[in-house]
Amino acid sequence: KQEVTQIPAALSVPEGENLVLNCSFTDSAIYNLQWFRQDPGKGLTSLLLIQSSQREQTSGRLNASLDKSSGRSTLYIAASQPGDSATYLCAVKGTRDSNYQLIWGAGTKLIIKP
Amino acid sequence: GAVVSQHPSWVICKSGTSVKIECRSLDFQATTMFWYRQFPKQSLMLMATSNEGSKATYEQGVEKDKFLINHASLTLSTLTVTSAHPEDSSFYICSAEQGWGNQPQHFGDGTRLSIL
Helix, strand or coil, X not given: CCCEEEECXXXXXECXXXXXXXXXXXXXXXXXXXXXXXXXXXXXXXXXXXXCCCCEEEECCEEEEEECCCCEEEEEXXXXXXXXXXXXXXXXXXXXXXXXXXXXXXXXXEEEEC | CCCEEEECCEEEECCCCCEEEEEEECCCXXXXXXXXXXXXXXXXXXEEEEECCCCCEECCCCCCCCEXXXXXXXXXXXXXXXXXXXXXXXXXXXXXXXXXXXXXEEECCCEEEEEC
C-alpha cells in the first residue's frame, strides 16, 4: 500500500532564504507526483506536476525534482517571500490503483518571516 | 485552462437539512471526478470517486446513503449531504481529471459546510 510522508511537518524561515521541502513515497509504481499549495481555509493550488519519466519541473522560483527509484521528491523554493507562507502538499498517483486516486502526504506548514 | 468550479463556497444550515454541492469542469470534459473531505489541520481524505454515467465508488467508512454522488455529465458532479448533522461540518473539495492514468487532477476551491 502506497504511503506518502512529508518532512518537516512545519518550517519557519526568514524571508529571502532558499528552502527545500521533502516528500517520500513507498511504492515507485507511479504515474506522476504533484505538489500543491493550500492557504488557510482555501482550496488547493497545483504548483507542479512531474510525470514518472521526468526528473524535474520548474515554475518561476519553484523547482520540483523526482527520484522514482528512491521514492523521493523535493520542492525547492528560491528567495522565499512572506506570500509563500502556506501548507504544501505532495500527492502521488499510483499505477496499481484502478481508480487513479491520489495518495496524499500530511503536508508541510511553511511560515516565511518578514 | 483546466478550471474546476465548485459551488457554493460556504453553506450554513440547520441540522436535518440536505445540502447539495456542485462541481463543474468549465473547459474540459472530466472522465473522473473525486470528492474529498478535509478536517482542520489535516490532509485531504478521499470520500468517493465518480465516473460519468456510473455509480460512485466510495471509500471504506464513507456512508453512501449519507453522501449521495451523482455524475450526470462529463462536466458536472454533485455531492448531496443528506439529513446533515453537526458532525458533517467540514471542508469538502472536489477534483476532476481528464483522461486516464498520467493526467493531473484539477481542484475546485472547496465548500465550507457548517451545520448548526
